[in-house]
Amino acid sequence: MHRSATDPRPRVLHLTQPVGGGVARVVLDLTKAQLTAGLRVTVACPGGELAEGARALGAEVRGWRADRSPGAGLPDEVRRLTRLLDEVRPALVHAHSAKAGLAGRLAVRGRVPTLFQPHAWSFEAVGGATAALALRWERWGARWAHRVVCVSEAERATGVRAGIRARYTVVPNGIDTGHFTPGNRPAAAPLVVCVGRLCRQKGQDVLLRAWPEVLRRVPDARLALVGDGPDEAALRRLAPASVEFAGAVTDVRPWYRAADLVVLPSRWEGMALAPLEALACGRPVLVTDVDGARESLPPGHAAHCLVPPGRPGALAGAVAALLLDPELRASLGGQGRRHVLSTHDVRRTAEAVAELYRELLGGRPLVSFECRESIHS
Template sequence: MHTAPLPRVLHLTQPVDGGVARVVTDLVRAQLSDGLDVTVACPDSALTTKLRTLGARVRHWHATRSPGTSLVREVRHLARVIDEVRPDLVHAHSAKAGLAGRLAVRGRIPTVFQPHAWSFEAVSGGTAALALLWERWGARWASRVVCVSEAERATGMDARITGRWTVVPNGIDPERFRPAPAGAVRAGLAPLAGIRPAAPLAVCVGRLCRQKGQDVLLRAWEAVVRQVPDARLVLVGDGPDHDRLREGAPESVVFTGAVADASPWYQASDLVVLPSRWEGMALAPLEAMACGRPVVVTDVDGARESLPPSFAARCLVPPEDPAALAGAVTELLADPLLRESLGSQGRRHVLSTHDVRYTAEAVSDVYRDLLGPWTAATPSAEHGQPLGTGRGAEANRTPQRVEPTEYRESIHS
């Protein structure tokens, strides 16, 4: 069978932190290992340094996180970058890059848009209405919309966004996020956070912002410590709500600020909590389960799909419900045997359905559908082994691949 040359792929991303940055990094790593010619356009940040270390070309794109008066300039700059890179395919990540990227390309190049949660869920009032109108209009300039969960796709469909859809569940690297003895890890972190080794420990990893719902968790925490007085809560991350959340927080709550690697905090925890108001499919619960830790999450898009079915009764709570959140956290902090059982189930679930290798393969399948087939190159020494192929018994496993689901619909003009 004739195969085309390896394609040139241009990823566009803004934001450059949090889960979106981790997804972009994992995709770039895998695509470089497959021999693709990969460039990323994004603002200068720690992400650009990481991407260059992997061997990707990086083009500076000065763009703010939210749309504003600078949008016209940002689109023009991006159009120049696209003309210079001459990609075969553009992959735009999240609302801002999806907005500017589709305006710059306008369907002239195959374009994949990956919302990573819908923009109209993040705002309200007139701004939400404008965001929704744009998503309906901009869909005509996306060759494919890649959603990270069936629920995220359903939210888009319910909002009357039309197009060609593919669902590719988020994945994580189970070699990077893996179990470790909590006591030993916590002993190393205790001097940084002042946490007693024996204290029941809940951890929340995420950007400190309205989406992630740490304010709801802090309200719930008051009820938790009444039942488990020696419990401690660690908020891992930074963001625009840092000062507001820290003001008035009790002594039992620790703020770490931004960290380069959250895996030690997962490993040190007894329980990981993510009380989000909206998501597509959050990475933090997957990372926590890969580390063998139970989770409590709010029942937003992607949450049910990311958990084993047996977790629903104990680990899913309604969003913005401090009482339900406190009850679930208290129950698990008080039951070590239940936590151990749920942690083992969660690890097995992630290995079988959320290995990042399969996420990368599914995205490559989308590219092939749009561009035609190509033959992946043998991984080079420059880019190292593909994710999840390190040594150890688990690295040699053959987990069940979950195929992406494609939905075809006409794009209305």
């Protein structure tokens, strides 16, 4: 049941595309915390698991048809969003990831408090002229964000180096430490697990190129790729028989708990959730030195758990060394669990975002959102 227009509580609009993976997890965690705190929450997205999850939590969900990447349909997407904003009349708009950040800022243009959370910068995901256009937009669009929320200090620093002049706030990613907990690992051959969308960003191709060297040093090792995505067919062509494609799963915890080592060989990130989840389950992680990686790790772990991105040889050496040292893995896993409990609990993240909302909304009456003019005006 929708609240009446006279309900005095602020309405937050979360706007997002994509609707799966880590971005959806962050939006759902924030939605849950904000509903519990008494805010009215609307989630606008193109459907998918995010819409289903938000409805299950009790949020209002509005369909917003939008492709994942910018294209010729962008003007229509912005017009649809403009109409949606006029109907929802949010007190604050929180736009997640590059596409929603683009369309959302074009539709709102600063009329109400607007947060943009990139979840990794768009210009890192592309190359050539497309990267240059993405960077130009991020520099221009920053004027329409009352705050840019970065999930790591490294992500903020990347934006600053790129010339994006904005008011930044760093809120590290958090995970539900009551959901992701340690469990017994079944006795079996050494297992490496990689959790993530099968795409260039996550770097599974680098891991597969490293895998023959891992097998040379640890012949009975197995690798499981958990997730689906556009690169699955190409990755299968690279994979030997010791690699399992587990597909998308509704509960990833059994895979973390079965792992001897969790690896995320990303080419870029803001701060990935998978390493935090694995650490919360008491498993050691090996990650590439991209934005947010060092900040995810406990102090002292970088020497064993961090490698340069895009280098199969370095990755293979680190994987094999950890698989051959069970005492070190056990120590790293225990330290990781304690680190996540103290630093990356989702309740800390939700409270930091709530404080930011209070700052942007504090002392002012709720805004009646009027946004009827054309995006070309």
